[in-house]
Amino acid sequence: MELLIDKVSKRYGRNSWGLKAFSLKTGPGVLGLLGPNGAGKSTLMRIIASITKATEGEIMWNGRDIAIEPGELRRSLGYLPQDFGVYPNLNAVEFLSYMAALKGIQGSFARRRIDELLQLVNLAEAKKKPLGGFSGGMRQRVGIAQALINDPKLLIVDEPTVGLDPEERVRFRNLLSDLSGERIVILSTHIVSDVEAIATEIAIMSGGKLLKHAEPEALLKEVEGKVWEYVIPGSKLEEARKRWMISSTVRRSDGVHLRVVAADAPGREAIAAAASLEDAYLYYISASREDEKV
Amino acid sequence: MTLVAIYQTLRADLLERVRRYSFLVVLLLTVFIAYLHVPPASAGYVVMRFGAYQGLYNSAWIGSLVALRTSLLLGLLGFYIIKDAIERDRVTGVGQIIATTPIGKLSYLFGKMLSNLAVLLAIVLAAIIASIILYFLRGQEGHLDIAAIVMPFIVVVVPHLFFTASAAVFFEVIPFLRHSLGNILYFIFYFFQLQQSVPSPGRMAASNLFAKLDLMGYFSVMSRIMLDVKNMDPRYTYGSLSYGIIAKQSEAKFFLWQGMDWTVLLPGRLTVIGVALLVLLAAAVFFDRFDSFQAPKIKKLRVKNSVVQSSEIAAAGILPIKNLSPMGAARLQFSVLRLVKSELFLMLKGVRIMWAAGAAGLWAVSLICPFEMLRQFIYPLLWIWPVVLWSSLGCRENKHGTEAMVFSCPHFMKHQFPAMLLSGMLVAVALGSGVCIRFLAAGDVPSLLAWGAGILFAPALALCLGVWSGSSRVFESIYLLLWYIGPLNKLPALDFIGAGEASAHMGISIYYYLISVLLVSTAYIGRRRQLEN
DSSP, X not given: OOEEEEEEEEEEXXXXXXXXXXXXXXXXXXXXXXXXXXXXXXXXXXXXXXXXXXXXXXXXXXXXXXXTOHHHHHTTEEEXXXXXXXXXXXXXXXXXXXXXXXXXXXXXXXXXXXXXXXXHTTOGGGTTSBGGGOOHHHHHHHHHHHHHTTOOSEEEEESTTTTOOHHHHHHHHHHHHHHGGGSEEEXXXXXXXXXXXXXXXXXXXXXXXXXXXXXXXXXXXXXXXXXXXXXXXXXXXXHHHHHSEEEEEEEETTEEEEEEEOSSOSSTTOEEOOOOHHHHHHHHHHHHHHHHHO | OHHHHHHHHHHHHHHHHHTSHHHHHHHHHHHHHHHHTSOOTTSSEEEEEBTTEEEOOOHHHHHHHHHHHHHHHIIIIIHHXXXXXXHHHHHHSHXXXXXXXXXXXXXXXXXXXXXXXXXXXXXXXXXXXXXXXHHHHHOOSSOOOHHHHHXXXXXXXXXXXXXXXXXXXXXXXXXXXXXXXXXXXXXXXXXXXXXXXXXOHHHHHSOOHHHHHOTTSHHHHHHHHHHHHHHHXXXXXXXXXXXXXXXXXXXXXXXXXXXXXGGGGHHHHHHHHHHHHHHHHHHHHXXXXXXXXXXXXXHHHHHHHHOOOHHHHTTSOOOOGGGSOOOOGGGBOOOHHHHHHHHHHHHHTTOOHHHHHHHHHHHHHHHHSOHHXXXXXXXXXXXXXXXXXXXXXXXXXXXXXXXXXXXXXXXXXXXXXXXXXXXXXXXHHHHHHHHHHHHHHHTOHHHHHHHHHHHHHHHHHHHHHHHHHSSSHHHHHHHHHHHIIIIITTOGGGOTTOXXXXXHHTTTHHHHHHHHHHHHHHHHHHHHHHHHO
């Protein structure tokens, strides 16, 4: 099982690129796509899901070009879009039955699978209620269920934890982690902690380009020795922000505690700290912005 | 503050809407219809003739002719293109943000009404420019008199558009008028008032309420021209009028119409604006300010019963992922029939009991009523009853935001597209089966063929317009217009179901089979385009 993204670009209008020469190869596991808003994550997801066509480049699913043979990919695909709606007059069972029919899943199997999925996403008790009355988090869980209905080999989830409460968010992260064994899960988010917990590979994007694709440990290694904790007086905070990349600030009685990502220690009192994925993410995003300025 | 808020509401709304295709389509349609309404002398049709008389093409005649048609056209199609200003705020969630601002209900709705009006006025401006160009192309008399062209637009059209803009706001505010039912009710209202405003000898002597109010300005202008013709030729009989695109039976006698003193109409036209403002005021009274929990009681109860919070289900048993049934390739079994069943279910889910009862009643009557009654009313009614079902074809995904999920399904075009069309056709077959039985029993083959054309044409039109416009309104407005002129009023060329015996036996149905094939092909291309974009 392999997904190969080869120099994929998407152009909007004459000179605006949503995605530019994006290349990546991945296999079973969870690929976390990280990037700021507007980085091109959703565009990439839509192209992989065969909804949007790439302007340039190709995507191969198990060696087959999805632009030429989309059916091959779609049979194995589960997709949870970032923004989606539901038919308000249907209940969860009816909606999932409709999606199962569209995906060509056998009736008796579909019914069993729907029952199981509704239990999995904790909607069994509400399965006969019209979707129009569901809260945002509940609709999101219906979306998750429809993405899993065909037992997909490729699961694409775009900002899946939006609208979920903290408990549901943790459950969903665990669910993705459990699912990932025999399939490829692509998880797009700008919430670093969502990816940190479950991703086996991470791709950092910005401005439609891939900045870095590596395993979490390798990303952390890159910023090892470049993260510092440093205390400064509150009055010098603005100046510090201009000088260094700061990943967090905490006000205490002795001053402002900074977490600085920099090659050299920001001051003599600075203490080296263990790097987190968030530090690594900021490091790459910030470095790409510096490159753009140059 | 209020003025700024109204201006900003108007500006944002106007910019959003004039950048849409539907605006461009109605704009071009208006210009095209203006062009059709000033035909050259050699054309085989006439547009407005009073007995044997037709006006010479001078500025006053061209201006009034195009202004009247623009008023009639925008009163109907205009309503459908502007009737989503509030709905958009509701759907996008912007409404909830607006609700938290200090803007008052009336100010907000007034801004929306002005925005509606501005969209329509942009189209009117195009019609005025078209009239001026048409004067240079077809003018037969006098010199270009800008005032004579523009005045009927200002005095006749603008007040009517004030009313249309306010009515659109009103229909959006009242929950049960927001969607298809409201579109149909407005259509009925529009044609009722149009019919009541046609000048006849009786109405000119003692006009009814609609003729007195004369929202469209039709009665005032037509009756004035009739008086002028009568003064010129006492043999002319009041009410003798041909209006529309009508085949020329004989050569016209031309007369010079110098226009009228438009200021005479001003009190009446200002009254129309007053009525429009009253409609807006009524809308403000009913406006829920995006508080969905202020919807009518039935809706409120439904929402209350159906909203289930996480806490209620927290105790539910949760299945571990490993217990999910695995699916092998053997579990995939595509079936168009199963999809047709699903599409039908989706189409019929949420249908009100009154609708179903009405459908059953019409079907039963179609089996037993006299043939004349069947052709005159029941058969046409059976083809208007399912319009709310057909109107979701091709645009349901866009309306509910399910495109990404649906379009990423395997063999989507191969299975879902024909399933949608078939489900629409099945609805027509079910409702029209009584009529089919009657034609079979009578051995009326041409009528049976026309019936078949209707089965295919209505859902094909819905699918095509739904796919290309992304909304149900375009289909609803165009279909209602076709249905009114064709099946109900039996104009053979537009009688796509052969409701009139004459049209059924003329063999018109063959054209509708061909048009249906074209519509389905166009819909298919549109669907592919949706997928690729």
